[in-house]
Every structure is written in structure tokens, then in C-alpha cells.
Amino acid sequence: MDITDFYDTFFEEAEELLADMERHLLELDVDAPDAEQLNAIFRAAHSIKGGAGTFGFDVLQKTTHLFENLLDHARNGELTLRRDMVDTFLETKDMLNDQLDAYRNGEEPDQEAFERICQTLQRLALEEIGKGLEAAGGEAPTEPEAPAAEPKAPAAETEAPEPVAEADAGEAGGSGRRVVSLLGVGEKDRGLLVEELGQLGEVIEHHGDETRYEVVMESTVSDGDIEAVMCFIIDADQLEIRAEGEGSTVEASKPAAAKAEEATDPAGAKEAETATSAQADAGSAPQDKTDKPAAEPPKATEKPKPSGKPKPKAKSGGESSSIRVSVDKVDQIINLVGELIITQSMLDQTVSELEGPANGNLVNGMSLLQRNARDLQEAVMSIRMIPMDFVFSRFPRVVRETAGKLGKEIELVTEGAATELDKSLTERIIDPLTHLVRNSLDHGIEPPEAREAAGKPRTGKLTLSAKHQGGNIIIEVIDDGAGLNRDKLLAKARESGLNVSDTMSDDEVWQLIFAPGFSTAKEVTDVSGRGVGMDVVKRNIQGMGGHVLIMSTPGEGTTIRIVLPLTLAILDGMSIKVGSEMFILPLSAVLESLQPSREDLYAMAGDDVVLKVRDEYLPVVAVHEALDVSDARTELTETIAVIVQGEGRRYALLVDDLVGQQQVVVKNLETNYRKVPGVSAATILGDGSVALILDITGLHRLSREKKAARPARRAAPSLETVNDNELETSS
Amino acid sequence: MNQTTDAALAAAEAQNSEFLVFSLGDEEYAIDILKVQEIRGYENVTRIANTPDFIKGVTNLRGVIVPIVDLRIKFHLDKVEYAGQTVVIVVNVEDRIVGIVVDGVSDVMTLSPDQIKPAPEFGVTLSSDFLSGLGSLDDRMLVIVDIDKLLTSDEMALVEKVAE
Incomplete structure (x- = not known):
């Protein structure tokens, strides 16, 4: 090792x-x-x-x-x-x-x-x-640089990866010359151990054989620390440490008297400390020293090993109840549980087809299995969940620095830090969120003078909040700044050549800030204003299966709301049928479904059709066209229109049937294949077959591309090439 | 190192390799048996729209979503039908699992290096880049396919290229 x-x-x-x-x-x-x-x-x-x-x-x-x-x-x-x-x-x-x-x-x-x-x-x-x-005043002069003028010098030169355990060990140890006996340790390990001890102090001599090998060493390190280091390589019962001349083994939990001694002589040996500074030291931190040893022994005895030594891995307090597991292992468990759920629903389907009283037990057993499987799934999924605190905790720093740079006074408030989110999402949300926070600080919250002039408190307030809502987590960045300026945004959009009109709804205007290259900041600052970023933020969040909403009131502030799915591994889906094929729509995107009537459907230039739903005209996306389903209903009024929302826009998807709602385990298509337009992932249905999960915006894009391709083809059919046949099959 | 030439070294390595022989129409093809994970029936394949026609779709292989490629369509064979004999050879290629549809699997054969002849320059359908050679066994001829190269090639459109 x-x-x-x-x-x-x-x-x-x-x-x-x-x-x-x-x-x-x-x-x-x-x-x-x-x-x-x-x-x-x-x-x-x-x-x-x-x-x-x-x-x-x-x-x-x-x-x-x-x-x-x-x-x-x-x-x-x-x-x-x-x-x-x-x-x-x-x-x-x-x-x-x-x-x-x-x-x-x-x-x-x-x-x-x-x-x-x-x-x-x-x-x-x-x-x-x-x-x-x-x-x-009057205190003994200390060496200015004072490398060793620290009460914990004993522990300083040792190692033990765990902070608390080590600090404990530092107090629980002794110092000076001692004999470390290695019992039943092979020659190879002995060499390694002596080398290790050499790093902890000065090895004076070492001798012996495999059954008992003694190392005499001079060290400022505590016994507990030596033990902690050695235990990386050998077991605790293979180790014996005693002070030279002392017969018995010195346990980590030494009597308090030894501690007092240590306190007055903080083992300056190695650092050649002067007596004065040692005294100063003892004088300066007596509280710390004498309090702790008393509290130590009970702690030590709690530890599972009978020797009472502080194990390097042991943690104190609430921390001791956690273990470190690699994400791969967790993912593997999640996958397996996903399989179990699929198998269970396959069985369930078979059982539901059985009849007769003899099957009563089977049916009961199945429902029990179903419940257990769901519980198991939930429990396993929760392993991946970590609190938002993980994300929020880095913002005090960001806010402090940014505010300092901008000369603004800002108070940061976080709410719902205990809200849990999938680990992979937590990691990916940090960058977009940092950007949004900086943006709010820079553009949102006004300088103190401007705030006072507007009758607001000098100190701006930035709130970060997280909460669960349905299967989603909602993360908000709220500032009490000036709010977004509609006219300014519109003017700026025109300037950058974006297609805007004065009749746009506020929502649409706010979304402009996510357009690439868009920035209303008067000058480019260190913090923001380059116009790159917000579009990236939006893309990142969409990449996580979420979306961004903006709410703003002039003079009162802006709220940027990020809605994210709790996990990427499981999705609440609505199964739909188009022809004989089954697809899954993310339930979070589905708003409602209705049967379109002839008078609500309007044709537009070319092939485009819009559907009027409560005074709103929605673009119609025929799923069978986009995905080339041959046996689907083509008569518009016979289909069902599912109103869905993707990237803040609404569409009417035409499907043949709604089958039902179910939770599905999301399987990546890219693992063995590649990204497919219009499809975000795949899942396995109860009967073991694969169903594709539709990507709403991708689907819309696809159907537009197809429509765009068609007239061109009509105009010049002779130019058609063989490569086009993949697009052709639909018509 | 001794004086062996590269060719001899390669031959020694390739010595007596085992191949899985499968048929596409009347032609016999072979792939390195070490690439083969399993052989299963052709069933339950979910079509994926807007993909080349030789990509039949995806299937569930014990919880893993695996794309299925029909080599018969890829190689422009006249008759493509899915009958009882039609099987899917599941192969492992560069950490990916891909199923290939063939008309049937006949046997496993051991070929010595001298039974493998270099492949001549072919036409467009199957570039000789994707062939390891032609195996001759009595009066049979086996087209030995370099399945790694074939399935990861651009024209198979199975693997997303980084540039995209």
C-alpha cells in the first residue's frame, strides 16, 4: 500500500x-x-x-x-x-x-x-x-514571524485528514522521546512506517524483528497522531506507543495532568522555540487548552475501536453519520432501481391480465412489490439530492466582491437553502446563477445615492431563494432595484437589429435580455455589460431541462425565476400516441389538451396552421409530420391538440391519442447513439419497448425545417438528391 | 527485440483469429468475434425519425438503449425482410453498444493469417477502408469487416462528431 x-x-x-x-x-x-x-x-x-x-x-x-x-x-x-x-x-x-x-x-x-x-x-x-x-502591553515578546508560537504545535507537523479528529488528537497526545513498537509487521511495511515516522519527528534508532520492531523517536507529535498516521498502513492493535523508559502503553486518552504539562511545554523542540515564547503561548491560550482535555476522554471512548484511538476517518458531531461514495456507484444503483421499476411494471401488466381467485395472493404481492419498489426508488433518488446550500454558500463572497467593485451596498438574503436538488444539477446551476446575481448587482440594484433619491434604503437587498413546487425546483434571484426599463430594452433591441414591436407583451420584452449580444449597460464594466452571458445563461438552464422567467416592476425590482426539474433521472411524462407509435411528453411542459374544431384552425401563408385557444394563436406542430409517422390521423379535427410550453413559447402539438401519465426513467440516447432532433431522450416502457421523449422546441424547429424544405422541392424536383430521402418519407 | 518485420509481427498477432460469420443475402461476412457481445432476435425496435434508413431505431437491451443498424440496407441489398432467421448481432465498438441486423449467423471460424488476403479496391458501397481483408476457406469467400471502423465512420452517422 x-x-x-x-x-x-x-x-x-x-x-x-x-x-x-x-x-x-x-x-x-x-x-x-x-x-x-x-x-x-x-x-x-x-x-x-x-x-x-x-x-x-x-x-x-x-x-x-x-x-x-x-x-x-x-x-x-x-x-x-x-x-x-x-x-x-x-x-x-x-x-x-x-x-x-x-x-x-x-x-x-x-x-x-x-x-x-x-x-x-x-x-x-x-x-x-x-x-x-x-x-x-506587558505580554512577553513573541517572535514576529513566530513559526512555532502556536499552542497546537504538537499536532502541526502530523497529519490526519480529518480536521476534528486531528485537533482532538493534538490535545490527547504527549511529546518527547518515545518508543513506537510495531507488532507483526512485515519488512516492507516496516521500511515505509519508519519513513513515515521520520516525517513526524526524528527517528533515533530502530531495531527488532517481525514480531516486535521498536522505533525510538524524538517527536513533538502526539501519540494519537502517530497512531492515526500509522493506521493508514497497519491496524491499531499492531501498534504500541510509549514514552521512553515508561513501561506501559500510552493511550490516546491520557489523564488531564499530562495535558497540563503539555500546555506549559508546547513541544517547541523541533522549532527550537525559546522558553519565553513558549510561556507567552501557554499564557495566551490557557482556556482552550485546559477545557478541551476534560472533554476528550468520553469522546475517545465513543469510537468503535476498543483502543479508543481517534481514527483518521472519524468525525465528530453530526458529521460522523455520513460516508463518501463515488457518484458512479450511486448512479449504478439508480440505474438498477430503474430496471427494477421497469421489471415490476412489466410483471404488473401480466398479473393484471390474470383472473380468478387463485391469483389473489399474487395480486396482493404485486401491489406490495410496487409500493416497495417505489419507496426504494424514492430513497435511492434522494441519495443524489444535495441541499441548495451547496450553491448558495458561495454567493456571500460573490456579492461582497462585486458590491465592493461597484461601490454599492448590498445585503444578501438566502431562503430555502435546505431545498434539495440533484447533485448534477446543483453543479451546473452555479455558473448561470453567478451570472444572474452579478447582473442583478450591476444592473438591477442602484448605487446608494440613487436609491436614497428614490426614497429607498441605501442598502440594496438581493434575495436568493429556492423552493420546491410540484416536480420542480424554483430558484429565484430577487433584487429590489430599479426594475427593467421597457423602453430602453426596446430601443436597444432595435439598435441591435432585433425584430421587435411596441405591442410586445412585457414578458416578451423581458426575454429580450436573453438575446445573444444584448446589453443595455451603458459601459462595459468588469462585472457585466459585454452582452455575452445572458444568452449563455438561458442556454445552460435549458440544457438542464429548465426555463427562465423574468418578472419586473419599475422602481421596485426584478425577479428572475429559474424553474428546473428536481432530477434528470426521472421524469413525469405524458404518454401520447401518434399512429401506432408511442411517445412521451414531459408533463411539466403540458398545459392542456383539447380537440381542435374547424373554426379555430386558421391556415397561414403556405402550410402553416395556427390554432386559436382563448384569444391566443398558437403555431400548430403536427407530430406525425415532424417525425414521419405514416399511419397517423391527418384530418386535423380528428386529432388532439396538446398545448405545450417550451422555452417560454406555446405550441399546439397534434397527436392521435393521450394514453396516460407515468413516471419514466430517462435514458440517454447519446450513450450508444447520438443526439436526435426533436427527441431529448428515451425511456423504457412497461412492455420493455423503448419510447422516445419528445423535445418540444426541437420538434417545432424540425417541423419548420420540413415545411421550409418542401416548397423548394416542389419548385425544383429535379434537383433532389438521394441524400434527401430521409426528409422525404413524410410527404 | 529481434529482427521481425512489421508485417510478420502483425501476422503473428493476427494468428488464427476467430471470426463470427454471418450472411447478408447470399454473401458471407465475418467480424472479429471479440467485438461480439451477444446475438439476439430482431424484435421491439423503436423507430427514430429523421435518421438514415439503415438505422432501424433503438431497442432495449436489458435497460440499455441500443441503436440498431441494418447492414443489408446499408449495403444496398435487394431483399430486406425480417423473418425468423433475422438476427441482431450486438457488438461493442469503442465503448458503445450497437446492434447490427443480418440475415443469419452461420458459424464461428478460425482463420490463419495466410487465409486472409488483402481486400481489393472496392466501389462506393463498401469502401475497402472498412475491410480487414478477404478470407478464403475452401471455395467460400468471407468479407472480413473492420466493424470498429465501419460503425464509427461518418457515413454511418452513429457517432456524434465533436465538431458538430
Whole structure:
């Protein structure tokens, strides 16, 4: 086994820690920092440093080290936080992210950036700590850069990917010279282990055989940490750690007395710390030190292993109830459950054809199976669901920075952060949402002066909300800004050569902002105004099977509403029949269905037909024409018109029959085939056959293309080529 | 490395390969048996509109949606009918699963390299790019199809090209 196997775990965890750190940094109240928050930030930096050290990610380790020191001073009150300092911290956090990415890709991080950030941090440390100490007065002088002047030094040089476990271990350990005994460890692993121990401290000597191999080492690291590292390679019961000269095994849960000792001597050995700074240290954080050990032992005993050692994977509190599973595995389960549902409905169909009392049990069993299968499906689908908090949590930062750049005062409110959404969708919604938020900040909310002049509070309010509605999730970006300006939009649209008229409905006018290359911003700013983006936003959201609506009231603000399906894997569908073929329409797109009467159908130039539905003329899309179904009803009044909505427009789809509503498992056509126009995906019906799920806008496009192709053909039939035969079959 | 020439090396690799022999009308074709996943009947194929006529549609292969290609139409055979003998050979091509409709599967044959002759330049219907060679066995001639190349080719329109 190789330590590199744990890289991925480390990367993932470090990423989470950084996200955590960012959240805390943003929440931090500069004037009255919350001690718990500072601690949390410190712990995150500390844990990353530990991991980086073990895995040999030098640059990352050094950066976090400096960062950690600074944070340590901050949480000890030796450093007065300022807003720009928090900005620097955030920058550092980004830097750490970059470094992490570099390591993940097997590259060395950018050296220049590293040096720059180090200098910044060192300068901050020098300036601020100096000041802080003066202010505190009388306190023992500390080394300005103070690499080791941190109470948690014992744990600092070790690793254990889990932040809490590690922090615990740091307190629960001892220091100084000790004997690590490896019991029943093969020669190959022994070499690896000694090497590992070498990274944790200084190995003085090692000897022994397979049954008992003793390593004498000098280390500032706690026993718990040594154990945590070793346990990557061997089992806990193969390991024995005791202080030199001591006979018994030292367990991770040492008596509180040992802790006190540790507190006064924070193992400065490695860093050659001076006694004074050690004292200063002990003095500065006694609270933290003495409180925790007392709380430790019970925690340790809770852990499943009898040795009571903190396992590297163990988490504290609510976190311990989660496991990490690869998305592939989850998807596989979802697929299998989908199959189960299909098989179940196949059986169901067969059973429903049976008659007679003898089948009573079978029928009962089937209904039970059906219920269980549905429950199972629901439960499995929920695995993929993650709360919107995952998305919303990054916006405080975006808002803060954007508002800063624009010189606006903005308060961000999030609602419904617990609303759950499919993971793949959550990841894909981030970019479009970021764009919308920036846009609202830039164009929506007015500068403070303008707001005051309009009789509104100086501080603009931006609300991000998420909620479930039916099978959809609705995400809204609401600002209380000036609202969209109809005249300006229309003028701008004319200028950019778009086809607009003054009689357009507000909805249609608002949709103009999604036209490519459209921007009403007076000048291009760093934030927005280039006119690229909004169309991309719309496309992205449509790509996820959703759509965007805009509501705006002049002077009061704008709401941009994104409607997305909860999941891409399952769809509420309406099965329709055209000729002998079955298709599925996404139920979310279906508004109503009706039988068209002759007087409501109007022919328009060429082949076009519109259907009048309650004072609205809807383009008619004959499904059999678009999809070349040969045995469909062609008499318009005999068909059924399904009024559907796609990309904000309505169409009347002509179909032969409505069959029913059902949930279908969406299967990608592109896995083994390719994208098909007019079809978004496929599904498997109860009888095992495949039905295509129709893409409404694609269908409309298709039918238009066909109509466009036809007159041309009439005019010049001789020019027809063999290649056209695929389009020809319909006529 | 010893002094083997490339041709000899390739021959050694291809030594005694096994082929699945199938018929399209009166002609006999063969494909590398390692590409074949399974053979099943032709049934329950859902038509897909606006695709070339040789793409019969898609079918459900134990929960996986698989496109079905009729090679008889692709190769412009006169008689295309779906009878009891008509089978679908499910092949694995570049991580994709594709079913090909043929008139029947006859047997599995082992061919040694010297039984495989290079394919002559053909006409338009079946470019010799898609052939690995012609196999001769007594008085039979097998057209050995490079199914990978054929099914991923542009003219089969089975695979979406990145440029699109």
C-alpha cells in the first residue's frame, strides 16, 4: 500500500475545509470576531497543513503554516482584525485552492504566487502582531514571524485528514522521546512506517524483528497522531506507543495532568522555540487548552475501536453519520432501481391480465412489490439530492466582491437553502446563477445615492431563494432595484437589429435580455455589460431541462425565476400516441389538451396552421409530420391538440391519442447513439419497448425545417438528391 | 527485440483469429468475434425519425438503449425482410453498444493469417477502408469487416462528431 492512495481523500477533504474556511471568513464580524469562528478557520488551516506535510506538499504546507500562525494570533486576540485583512485571508484561501488544484493535477504550484502570498502574510504578521502586542502591553515578546508560537504545535507537523479528529488528537497526545513498537509487521511495511515516522519527528534508532520492531523517536507529535498516521498502513492493535523508559502503553486518552504539562511545554523542540515564547503561548491560550482535555476522554471512548484511538476517518458531531461514495456507484444503483421499476411494471401488466381467485395472493404481492419498489426508488433518488446550500454558500463572497467593485451596498438574503436538488444539477446551476446575481448587482440594484433619491434604503437587498413546487425546483434571484426599463430594452433591441414591436407583451420584452449580444449597460464594466452571458445563461438552464422567467416592476425590482426539474433521472411524462407509435411528453411542459374544431384552425401563408385557444394563436406542430409517422390521423379535427410550453413559447402539438401519465426513467440516447432532433431522450416502457421523449422546441424547429424544405422541392424536383430521402418519407 | 518485420509481427498477432460469420443475402461476412457481445432476435425496435434508413431505431437491451443498424440496407441489398432467421448481432465498438441486423449467423471460424488476403479496391458501397481483408476457406469467400471502423465512420452517422 502506498500513501499516494490517500491523496484523493486529502484533496477532497481539503477542499471541503477550504469551503468551510471561506464561509466562516465571510461571516466573520470584523469588529467583534466570534471566537468559535476564528477557531474554526484556524482548525481548517491547521488540518490542511497537517495533511500537506504528510503527503509532502511543501508549498501548500508552508503557505498554510504562515496562514495558520496569523490566524492563531487573531484568535488569541493578539491581532486586531481589519476588513482588508479578511480580504487577504480570502485571497490566501483562493491561493490554497489553486495550490491544491496544482497538486491534484500532479503539478507544482505557482512559485511566484506562493512567494507573493507568503510575503503578504509575513508582512501582516510583522505589522499587526507588533501592534497587537503593544496594545496588549506587558505580554512577553513573541517572535514576529513566530513559526512555532502556536499552542497546537504538537499536532502541526502530523497529519490526519480529518480536521476534528486531528485537533482532538493534538490535545490527547504527549511529546518527547518515545518508543513506537510495531507488532507483526512485515519488512516492507516496516521500511515505509519508519519513513513515515521520520516525517513526524526524528527517528533515533530502530531495531527488532517481525514480531516486535521498536522505533525510538524524538517527536513533538502526539501519540494519537502517530497512531492515526500509522493506521493508514497497519491496524491499531499492531501498534504500541510509549514514552521512553515508561513501561506501559500510552493511550490516546491520557489523564488531564499530562495535558497540563503539555500546555506549559508546547513541544517547541523541533522549532527550537525559546522558553519565553513558549510561556507567552501557554499564557495566551490557557482556556482552550485546559477545557478541551476534560472533554476528550468520553469522546475517545465513543469510537468503535476498543483502543479508543481517534481514527483518521472519524468525525465528530453530526458529521460522523455520513460516508463518501463515488457518484458512479450511486448512479449504478439508480440505474438498477430503474430496471427494477421497469421489471415490476412489466410483471404488473401480466398479473393484471390474470383472473380468478387463485391469483389473489399474487395480486396482493404485486401491489406490495410496487409500493416497495417505489419507496426504494424514492430513497435511492434522494441519495443524489444535495441541499441548495451547496450553491448558495458561495454567493456571500460573490456579492461582497462585486458590491465592493461597484461601490454599492448590498445585503444578501438566502431562503430555502435546505431545498434539495440533484447533485448534477446543483453543479451546473452555479455558473448561470453567478451570472444572474452579478447582473442583478450591476444592473438591477442602484448605487446608494440613487436609491436614497428614490426614497429607498441605501442598502440594496438581493434575495436568493429556492423552493420546491410540484416536480420542480424554483430558484429565484430577487433584487429590489430599479426594475427593467421597457423602453430602453426596446430601443436597444432595435439598435441591435432585433425584430421587435411596441405591442410586445412585457414578458416578451423581458426575454429580450436573453438575446445573444444584448446589453443595455451603458459601459462595459468588469462585472457585466459585454452582452455575452445572458444568452449563455438561458442556454445552460435549458440544457438542464429548465426555463427562465423574468418578472419586473419599475422602481421596485426584478425577479428572475429559474424553474428546473428536481432530477434528470426521472421524469413525469405524458404518454401520447401518434399512429401506432408511442411517445412521451414531459408533463411539466403540458398545459392542456383539447380537440381542435374547424373554426379555430386558421391556415397561414403556405402550410402553416395556427390554432386559436382563448384569444391566443398558437403555431400548430403536427407530430406525425415532424417525425414521419405514416399511419397517423391527418384530418386535423380528428386529432388532439396538446398545448405545450417550451422555452417560454406555446405550441399546439397534434397527436392521435393521450394514453396516460407515468413516471419514466430517462435514458440517454447519446450513450450508444447520438443526439436526435426533436427527441431529448428515451425511456423504457412497461412492455420493455423503448419510447422516445419528445423535445418540444426541437420538434417545432424540425417541423419548420420540413415545411421550409418542401416548397423548394416542389419548385425544383429535379434537383433532389438521394441524400434527401430521409426528409422525404413524410410527404 | 529481434529482427521481425512489421508485417510478420502483425501476422503473428493476427494468428488464427476467430471470426463470427454471418450472411447478408447470399454473401458471407465475418467480424472479429471479440467485438461480439451477444446475438439476439430482431424484435421491439423503436423507430427514430429523421435518421438514415439503415438505422432501424433503438431497442432495449436489458435497460440499455441500443441503436440498431441494418447492414443489408446499408449495403444496398435487394431483399430486406425480417423473418425468423433475422438476427441482431450486438457488438461493442469503442465503448458503445450497437446492434447490427443480418440475415443469419452461420458459424464461428478460425482463420490463419495466410487465409486472409488483402481486400481489393472496392466501389462506393463498401469502401475497402472498412475491410480487414478477404478470407478464403475452401471455395467460400468471407468479407472480413473492420466493424470498429465501419460503425464509427461518418457515413454511418452513429457517432456524434465533436465538431458538430
